[in-house]
Amino acid sequence: MAKITPISGFPEWLPEQRLVESRLLDQIRATFESFGFAPIETRAVEPIDWLLAKGETDKEIYVLRRIHDEGNDAGDARLGLHFDLTIPLARYVLQNRGHLAFPFKRYQIQKVWRGERPQEGRFREFYQADLDVVGQDTLPLHYDAEMPRLLYETLSSLPIPPVRISINNRKVLEGVYRGLGIDDIAGTLRIMDKLDKIGEAKVGALLRSELRLSDAAIDTCLALGRITSPDDSFVDAVRDLGESNAILDEGLNELAFVMQSLTDLPAGSIVADLHIARGLDYYTGTVYETALVGHESLGSICSGGRYDNLASEGSVRLPGVGVSIGVTRLMSKIFGDGMLSPSRAVPTCVLVAMISENHRSEAAKVATSLRQRGIACEVHAEPVKFGKQIKYADRRGIPFVWFPPTEASAPHEVKDIRSGEQAEAHPDTWTPPGDDLHVRIERPS
Amino acid sequence: MAKITPISGFPEWLPEQRLVESRLLDQIRATFESFGFAPIETRAVEPIDWLLAKGETDKEIYVLRRIHDEGNDAGDARLGLHFDLTIPLARYVLQNRGHLAFPFKRYQIQKVWRGERPQEGRFREFYQADLDVVGQDTLPLHYDAEMPRLLYETLSSLPIPPVRISINNRKVLEGVYRGLGIDDIAGTLRIMDKLDKIGEAKVGALLRSELRLSDAAIDTCLALGRITSPDDSFVDAVRDLGESNAILDEGLNELAFVMQSLTDLPAGSIVADLHIARGLDYYTGTVYETALVGHESLGSICSGGRYDNLASEGSVRLPGVGVSIGVTRLMSKIFGDGMLSPSRAVPTCVLVAMISENHRSEAAKVATSLRQRGIACEVHAEPVKFGKQIKYADRRGIPFVWFPPTEASAPHEVKDIRSGEQAEAHPDTWTPPGDDLHVRIERPS
Numbered sequence A, B: 001m002a003k004i005t006p007i008s009g010f011p012e013w014l015p016e017q018r019l020v021e022s023r024l025l026d027q028i029r030a031t032f033e034s035f036g037f038a039p040i041e042t043r044a045v046e047p048i049d050w051l052l053a054k055g056e057t058d059k060e061i062y063v064l065r066r067i068h069d070e071g072n073d074a075g076d077a078r079l080g081l082h083f084d085l086t087i088p089l090a091r092y093v094l095q096n097r098g099h100l101a102f103p104f105k106r107y108q109i110q111k112v113w114r115g116e117r118p119q120e121g122r123f124r125e126f127y128q129a130d131l132d133v134v135g136q137d138t139l140p141l142h143y144d145a146e147m148p149r150l151l152y153e154t155l156s157s158l159p160i161p162p163v164r165i166s167i168n169n170r171k172v173l174e175g176v177y178r179g180l181g182i183d184d185i186a187g188t189l190r191i192m193d194k195l196d197k198i199g200e201a202k203v204g205a206l207l208r209s210e211l212r213l214s215d216a217a218i219d220t221c222l223a224l225g226r227i228t229s230p231d232d233s234f235v236d237a238v239r240d241l242g243e244s245n246a247i248l249d250e251g252l253n254e255l256a257f258v259m260q261s262l263t264d265l266p267a268g269s270i271v272a273d274l275h276i277a278r279g280l281d282y283y284t285g286t287v288y289e290t291a292l293v294g295h296e297s298l299g300s301i302c303s304g305g306r307y308d309n310l311a312s313e314g315s316v317r318l319p320g321v322g323v324s325i326g327v328t329r330l331m332s333k334i335f336g337d338g339m340l341s342p343s344r345a346v347p348t349c350v351l352v353a354m355i356s357e358n359h360r361s362e363a364a365k366v367a368t369s370l371r372q373r374g375i376a377c378e379v380h381a382e383p384v385k386f387g388k389q390i391k392y393a394d395r396r397g398i399p400f401v402w403f404p405p406t407e408a409s410a411p412h413e414v415k416d417i418r419s420g421e422q423a424e425a426h427p428d429t430w431t432p433p434g435d436d437l438h439v440r441i442e443r444p445s
Helices: A015-034 A048-054 A086-095 A142-156 A170-179 A185-192 A195-211 A215-225 A234-239 A246-261 A327-336 A357-372 A386-396 B015-034 B048-054 B086-095 B142-156 B170-179 B185-192 B195-211 B215-225 B234-239 B246-261 B327-336 B357-372 B386-396
Strands: A045-047 A062-066 A079-081 A104-113 A125-134 A163-169 A270-273 A286-292 A302-313 A316-326 A350-352 A377-379 A400-403 A412-416 A422-425 B045-047 B062-066 B079-081 B104-113 B125-134 B163-169 B270-273 B286-292 B302-313 B316-326 B350-352 B377-379 B400-403 B412-416 B422-425
Touching (some): A015 A104, A015 A142, A045 A086, A086 A104, A086 A302, A086 A316, A142 A286, A163 A246, A170 A185, A170 A215, A246 B357, A350 A386, A357 B246, A386 A400, B015 B125, B015 B142, B045 B048, B045 B086, B048 B086, B086 B125, B142 B163, B142 B316, B316 B327, B350 B386, B386 B400
Parallel strands (some): A163 A270, A350 A377
Antiparallel strands (some): A045 A079, A104 A125, A286 A302, A400 A412, B302 B316, B400 B412
8 A cells, every 4th residue: 555645746735735725715705706706617627638738838747547458449539638728728718708798707716737847836736716707809908907806905014014006018029129130039038037136147048148248238138137116117218228119119008007006006016017028938929927026036926918819709809918837835834933823723713611411402592693694603513521521622623612501400501621711601692702712814813 | 720619518608608507606605604614625636546446336427647657657656536525525534634624514515526427417627516525433313413404494495496305214224124034225215215216016026026025025025115204104114014123223314313313394395205216326314306396307406415434544444425416317317498597698787988088087986986886887888879778788687778978067977778768976975776786596497
């Protein structure tokens, strides 16, 4: 039999950690829905050739095979686990096009799988929380501006450090590169994308050695990558580089529109950052990255952008814009740094003590009454000594123990086992004092 | 490229269906937590030999392989997708035993995969919602009685037809069978489990042909299977069959305890049913099945039982009792019969109209104000004619359209597009009249 050990790259959380994750996901869903996004889930599998046709070649796909079929899968289409939620979305939209209202606004929170070598912040199984708007033929720029607003509202509603959302537009980069006479736009983007990792000197060297750019062109590329602004003042800075063409104008207009739409958000939360390239992804306009302020080395916890051709069918094109929150990357940072914990390890607020075998139905009645009023409770399994029952509550982190009366005329009592305080209470009216009703997700002080 | 078609056995829902499913799952989670169960999730994969060692041999396991590794998986332990949530639980509890408080009460709502031939009510990918209590060495019978109560509370809180939870105890069956001189208890259970499908005559014939039971023994087995009672009166009926031994006594006592603990639940919701056998599962005492009243042909939507040896490590045994709700089976019935639908197809309550390009920031302000008060809203992407914006809302099922003022002194107005009524409103105070704030899950009238 297999040794019982964790499997590298497949993280699992303890119950009190999963309590934190599930509360954060509930909050994320609530914000997504408050912007009118509807939920979908797609099956975990797609045909391999669909994954390969739409996917990036460097993704390690997990292929499925039925155990009794090994070496002989002629009967089934070959299936693989999805490695993102965008490719399944493309298939889902094409498949259900007649049943969807466009622009189609959906969110999707599911696990994805990649057979990559696990490393810090990179997993083989992880949660993504994706938001996309998909249009038919056209999709207004309005949605490019809605995404960072939604991200800001979502992430700032969580008890985590503040975030900084960086926005760029591929057309600005392409416009400047084309103005410099560069033909290999994809190659340039791929190298420029390494700025954070290897710095300007090495990026410059790569542009020289791999793409044979002139010193002047390299200087302009690097100067462009240095431009940031909290508003639309980046436009003048880019104009100062001296290039001018239709695609650059379009990109500057788009990015300026997005930045102007977000001026009501707090200073520092949104920044135009011309060095964001998203080198390996198939974006065609706006692109986004998101840093957890003070934890920038974690990498982007939420990225995305505009893709003008998610999918097509006959003459119908489906452009979209979307973002993906790396939930597991974020959670692993939160747990690794001890950033958040639940106010108690279990949902239970009250343990109803068991007085004697004859009091079972009375205990059940108390519990039902408390639950009907939204107070989570457990009934102790056996009528052991009260000290043992209190210890049980303490061991689980349950704050209150309820004592039904031992004789008909006596009152119920409830004890706060943290303070030791005990008082009369009635199962139809008592509520926990303070904020003990629900589990709270807190930053340890 | 692959043709875009559904894959048999991998169901997917439209957004308005997923809205129903996600609300039902939220309600299920809330009830589970109100009984003090904590959430966990386990990775989707387990080592193949762990799945095979603990699993039933008839389950079709999906084996994973990395696409670049085909035919050469020496590097990785061989992994398969889990086909239930019990075997992962056993591994999780052994792996994290030092970090868990026992009895460990957990719920787990995840998809599982089985490479079976798809048919009505049977899928290759489906959601299970599992509840288990796992003890160390011992686990009080209290929890056997808590499971049906929890199931009743959970399922009766959903807008679905009433359920009937049938309870039996394997020890009663084994006691009677042993009293009849039957040695092959597992074989008898497996055949008796077919009663619902093939009826008494064919079950009797199988008991005769496969196990060579006497006519008298067969009559007693079938008579036992006919016993049902809404309370503990089944005890006398079983005693009347004339058998008596220690295991039968133990089983009758256990089942009577469970039934006596549940007398406060509504008549008809809980029944002792001596024909429940759960033939293929590894239960050792209490067993449960659940029928949707009026839809019995769907099969059990929630089954489970007591297993005295979920896992063991050295001298430590981990007994448990649990149930599993077949969420996807239930949802496919609900959608197939058109049993439930959402009051609107999207979470959005209000569409904020776009007056002109100059009014973008005003529209965003209105939307933010509404959202801060829990009202889900969208901003129309472009300042097209109001008729077109109202049509957009109508097409999506959004009930209200908000018109910011066209000049500073004018009031905001909001229109209920179903009634056509339009009235003044203020973004900081307006709330939707009636019960339009949240999506409601309703039975069509």
